Amino acid sequence: xxxxxxxxxxxxxxxxxxxxxxxxxxxxxxxxxxxxxxxxxxxxxxxxxxxxxxxxxxxxxxxxxxxxxxxxxxxxxxxxxxxxxxxxxxxxxxxxxxxxxxxxxxxxxxxxxxxxxxxxxxxxxxxxxxxxxxxxxxxxxxxxxxxxxxxxxxxxxxxxxxxxxxxxxxxxxxxxxxxxxxxxxxxxxxxxxxxxxxxxxxxxxxxxxxxxxxxxxxxxxxxxxxxxxxxxxxxxxxxxxxxxxxxxxxxxxxxxxxxxxxxxxxxxxxxxxxxxxxxxxxxxxxxxxxxxxxxxxxxxxxxxxxxxxxxxxxxxxxxxxxxxxxxxxxxxx
Amino acid sequence: xxxxxxxxxxxxxxxxxxxxxxxxxxxxxxxxxxxxxxxxxxxxxxxxxxxxxxxxxxxxxxxxxxxxxxxxxxxxxxxxxxxxxxxxxxxxxxxxxxxxxxxxxxxxxxxxxxxxxxxxxxxxxxxxxxxxxxxxxxxxxxxxxxxxxxxxxxxxxxxxxxxxxxxxxxxxxxxxxxxxxxxxxxxxxxxxxxxxxxxxxxxxxxxxxxxxxxxxxxxxxxxxxxxxxxxxxxxxxxxxxxxxxxxxxxxxxxxxxxxxxxxxxxxxxxxxxxxxxxxxxxxxxxxxxxxxxxxxxxxxxxxxxxxxxxxxxxxxxxxxxxxxxxxxxxxxxxxxxxxxxxxxxxxxxxxxxxxxxxxxxxxxxxxxxxxxxxxxxxxx
Numbered sequence: 001x002x003x004x005x006x007x008x009x010x011x012x013x014x015x016x017x018x019x020x021x022x023x024x025x026x027x028x029x030x031x032x033x034x035x036x037x038x039x040x041x042x043x044x045x046x047x048x049x050x051x052x053x054x055x056x057x058x059x060x061x062x063x064x065x066x067x068x069x070x071x072x073x074x075x076x077x078x079x080x081x082x083x084x085x086x087x088x089x090x091x092x093x094x095x096x097x098x099x100x101x102x103x104x105x106x107x108x109x110x111x112x113x114x115x116x117x118x119x120x121x122x123x124x125x126x127x128x129x130x131x132x133x134x135x136x137x138x139x140x141x142x143x144x145x146x147x148x149x150x151x152x153x154x155x156x157x158x159x160x161x162x163x164x165x166x167x168x169x170x171x172x173x174x175x176x177x178x179x180x181x182x183x184x185x186x187x188x189x190x191x192x193x194x195x196x197x198x199x200x201x202x203x204x205x206x207x208x209x210x211x212x213x214x215x216x217x218x219x220x221x222x223x224x225x226x227x228x229x230x231x232x233x234x235x236x237x238x239x240x241x242x243x244x245x246x247x248x249x250x251x252x253x254x255x256x257x258x259x260x261x262x263x264x265x266x267x268x269x270x271x272x273x274x275x276x277x278x279x280x281x282x283x284x285x286x287x288x289x290x291x292x293x294x295x296x297x298x299x300x301x302x303x304x305x306x307x308x309x310x311x312x313x314x315x316x317x318x319x320x321x322x323x324x325x326x327x328x329x330x331x332x333x
Numbered sequence: 334x335x336x337x338x339x340x341x342x343x344x345x346x347x348x349x350x351x352x353x354x355x356x357x358x359x360x361x362x363x364x365x366x367x368x369x370x371x372x373x374x375x376x377x378x379x380x381x382x383x384x385x386x387x388x389x390x391x392x393x394x395x396x397x398x399x400x401x402x403x404x405x406x407x408x409x410x411x412x413x414x415x416x417x418x419x420x421x422x423x424x425x426x427x428x429x430x431x432x433x434x435x436x437x438x439x440x441x442x443x444x445x446x447x448x449x450x451x452x453x454x455x456x457x458x459x460x461x462x463x464x465x466x467x468x469x470x471x472x473x474x475x476x477x478x479x480x481x482x483x484x485x486x487x488x489x490x491x492x493x494x495x496x497x498x499x500x501x502x503x504x505x506x507x508x509x510x511x512x513x514x515x516x517x518x519x520x521x522x523x524x525x526x527x528x529x530x531x532x533x534x535x536x537x538x539x540x541x542x543x544x545x546x547x548x549x550x551x552x553x554x555x556x557x558x559x560x561x562x563x564x565x566x567x568x569x570x571x572x573x574x575x576x577x578x579x580x581x582x583x584x585x586x587x588x589x590x591x592x593x594x595x596x597x598x599x600x601x602x603x604x605x606x607x608x609x610x611x612x613x614x615x616x617x618x619x620x621x622x623x624x625x626x627x628x629x630x631x632x633x634x635x636x637x638x639x640x641x642x643x644x645x646x647x648x649x650x651x652x653x654x655x656x657x658x659x660x661x662x663x664x665x666x667x668x669x670x671x672x673x674x675x676x677x678x679x680x681x682x683x684x685x686x687x688x689x690x691x692x693x694x695x696x697x698x699x700x701x702x703x704x705x706x707x708x709x710x711x712x713x
Contacts, residue, residue: 013713185713213712227709231533232679232702235709254712 008219008247011212012287013254014185018050023210024058024180026290032179033061035207037215039068039186039194047184055182062182063174067194070167074197078163081156085197088152095148099141100238106133107236107270114266131273138239138274142222145241149196159199172203180208183215185254188225189240192218201244209246213254213283219246221278226253226271228261237271247291249319251275256282256303262311269309277320280305294318341366342373342408346401355406364438365453370415372453374398375438376407380425383407386433387421388657388686395424417455417684418691419657445518445689455684463527464520464693470530471496475522475541480568484556488542490565492573493522495529495536503574505537505581505704508561508605510551510590512541518689524696532708533701538573540565548628551586551593553635558597562604580648583607583703587692589614592632598646599639607703608650611692615663636663643670649677651699653692655685 009023024034034055038048052062075082110130113123158164175181181204183191191214195201209219217223223240253260253271260282261267272280281289281296282303289298296302297316306312345358359377366373376383376398384395398407413419420443422433435442436451443452473495480488491512495504515521521541528534542565544550550557561584569575576582584605586594591613598605616623617636623629650671654664661682668680679702685691 015713185711187707187711189710217712225709230701230705230708231697232705240710 006208006290006292008209008211008291010216010247010252010281010283010289010291011210012283012285013213015285018047018054018184020051020054020182020210021058023288024055024060026288027180027208027210029060029179029208032177033063034210035175035178035181036062036064037067037181037183037191037195038064039066039071039191047186051182051184060179063178065171065174067171067198068190070171071194071197074163074167078161081158081161081163084152084156088148091148092145095141095144096238099137099144100236103134103137103141103236103238106130106137110134110270134270135274142239142241158197164198168198168200168203171198171200175200175203175207178207180210183209183211183219185213185215188214188217188223191215192223192240192243195244201246204244205246211247213252216247217243217252217254219244220250220252221245221248222251222275224251224253224271224275227259228264228267229259234261234267237274239274249278249317250281250296251278252281252283253305254283255285257284265309267309268305268311269307272305272307272309276307279317279319282311340368340371340373340410342375342401342410350401350404350406352404355401355404358406359438364436367454367456370412370456371410372413372419372455373408373410374421374423374436374453376423376425376436377405377438378407378425379405380407380427382426384424384426385409385421386424387419388688398423413453413455414656414684415455416457417453417657418458418686418688419453419455420450420686420688421453422450443518443688443690445514450688452690460690461694461697463531463697464524466523467527467530470526472526473522473529474498475516478568478572480560480565482556482560482564485545485550485560488545488560488565490569491516491541492569493525493539493541494573495538496526497536500574502536503576505535505583506566506569506573506575507537507539507583507585507700507704508565509539509541510584510586510593511543511547511588513543514689515585515587515692516541519693519696521693521696524693524700528697528700528706532706532711533697534704534706537704538569538575540569547589551589552629553592553596553631555600557593558600561597562601566604578606579603580606583609585609585611586613587611587689588687589632591615592635595639595646596635599635599644602644602646606648608647609696609699609703610650610652611695611699612654612658612660612687613652613664613667614660615667617663617666636667640666640670643674645675647676649679649703651679651681651703653681653683653695653699655687655691656682657684657686660687 006026009026011023036051048064055062113126113130211219220243223243224237225240226237228234289296289302295316295318301313301315303311303313348354364375374385383398385398386395396409398409400407422435425432425434439451441452442449473493475491475493477489478492480490509515525539529536582605584594591610594608594610598608615636616629616633617640618633619637619640623633652664652668654661668678671678681695683691
């Protein structure tokens with residue numbers, strides 16, 4: 001396991017009172033305030049207050065970025081941009097529906113192929129085809145999602161709009177003076193949307209990160225939406241889109257114990273395959289995983305989904321080091 | 334699970350029950366007695382005979398109870414499927430007098446527009462916690478607005494706005510027929526508070542509309558359909574920040590209210606993008622005569638017409654019915670027609686009857702399917 005101070009710490013979900021002490025300690029930060037990104041849910045003020053209190057107890061000053069409010073101000077000042085952004089959301093929603101329809105058929109077909117009582121040598125070519133159809137649906141959607149964003153950026157000249165430039169300049173100043181950045185859980189699409197709109201990837205990249213759930217998911221290469229226990233029954237996992245890729249080699253599944261049916265190996269294997277070459281990391285309250293710039297590690301082990309849908313616990317792994325899925329070090333199941 | 338011979342009532346019978354033994358039996362049990370799938374209903378009191386009256390379609394509506402020899406104790410054991418809810422009363426016959434009474438040994442009752450009933454919960458049934466008030470959950474507000482209708486006069490409508498409501502946002506709209514009953518008997522305000530709090534449905538505005546002449550208004554009445562689609566929604570849009578897309582508009586009804594919902598959607602196809610139809614009285618006669626009252630003739634005509642020409646009237650339809658209801662046949666018959674018309678349909682059956690608790694208990698799965706909340710996108 002690496003002994004280098006981590007560049008990022010990902011915490012498990014924070015269902016009750018937010019607890020940042022152990023994560024901050026692990027990051028071993030230089031002096032300075034900690035930037036806080038709490039956008040993601042409408043009632044963000046209580047969360048921000050908790051983050052400020054918790055940082056205060058750890059001897060840190062919070063520098064809240066108020067990203068939600070800033071985006072509100074941008075839209076108030078720049079009505080054409082607000083309108084173009086609204087149109088983008090409509091386009092993204094339409095894309096989601098189309099992707100959902102395609103994915104539903106692909107998954108149903110794959111499951112039906114598996115269920116059919118035929119010899120494996122006849123089935124296998126169809127299994128591969130059916131599986132490829134799922135991956136194709138995911139990839140096409142991610143590409144289309146990115147294209148819609150790019151079309152929007154180019155059409156409005158996003159980076160050059162004064163309202164955006166003003167906010168970005170202020171935010172870059174706050175981030176440049178911060179010792180680290182905290183991203184809380186919340187609404188993953190809203191967090192991602194605001195960060196993309198303000199174009200904060202470059203400003204966030206040099207900073208140590210403490211994040212959990214939605215806040216951490218948006219920093220991974222790919223954001224996966226999942227919930228096997230919705231009131232109306234399990235939902236098919238869907239890819240929301242690319243993440244900011246500041247936390248490499250992982251796809252995060254917070255609240256895995258609640259949101260995933262961990263007894264359904266076939267579905268878990270599918271999940272693992274759909275995020276490949278990244279590794280599916282399961283997180284529950286109390287968990288903590290660290291990124292040191294080379295490897296992911298955790299004092300109590302990281303729970304990963306294997307390609308067979310098993311849950312394996314490893315002390316650390318290096319993304320992409322040994323073929324698809326990276327190399328694990330000392331895996332136990 | 335105990336065998337029938339091991340039931341508490343059988344043990345009492347085998348013991349040669351004395352008055353003291355019966356006293357002890359009453360003292361020792363909660364009633365009705367649930368023993369695995371067996372449920373024993375018990376009445377104690379002098380009578381010539383006692384009957385159990387219940388809403389279990391497919392079985393006799395009233396069944397005679399057996400007297401424990403030389404005692405004033407009466408009993409009847411039924412096998413109920415798991416998670417069943419059964420509403421019942423006892424009919425006590427004394428000479429020429431027959432009187433329907435609640436079960437004196439069972440405090441659990443339910444009130445509906447037709448009166449109060451004792452309630453028996455079969456093995457595994459618990460009232461869902463999301464139907465109960467939770468002090469941790471922010472409560473939405475109910476205000477009354479008055480809506481003018483050319484044909485129906487001025488109607489008071491109770492409007493629910495969710496906790497944290499803001500005029501600058503726009504909300505989906507749910508129109509709930511038999512609104513007062515949904516609020517009073519199906520805890521609909523509490524259900525909305527809880528489901529919104531859990532992010533299982535989005536914050537929404539709900540309009541609770543109550544009829545004055547229910548059968549006349551709900552039995553495929555064009556004036557009522559116009560009221561819902563034009564006058565009511567038009568009025569609400571001027572007073573509340575409501576989204577305008579049909580997919581953000583839902584219509585809810587139970588029993589004859591479900592008929593009113595489907596007929597309004599039929600007359601104004603596409604206006605309501607979501608329908609929630611509970612135990613609809615979808616009577617038809619195209620395969621033979623009906624025994625229903627002539628007051629429901631317009632319903633029969635409508636359902637016959639729909640069966641002959643099923644049309645897409647909405648995008649998503651949630652249909653539910655209790656398996657103990659006489660309407661189960663009608664609802665099962667309707668579902669394939671709705672699907673055939675190209676609508677997305679979800680159909681749920683429950684071991685329950687034609688009652689408000691059944692309709693209340695189906696609201697979570699129905700509403701969260703019709704209006705999925707952000708839970709899917711929220712990672713805490």
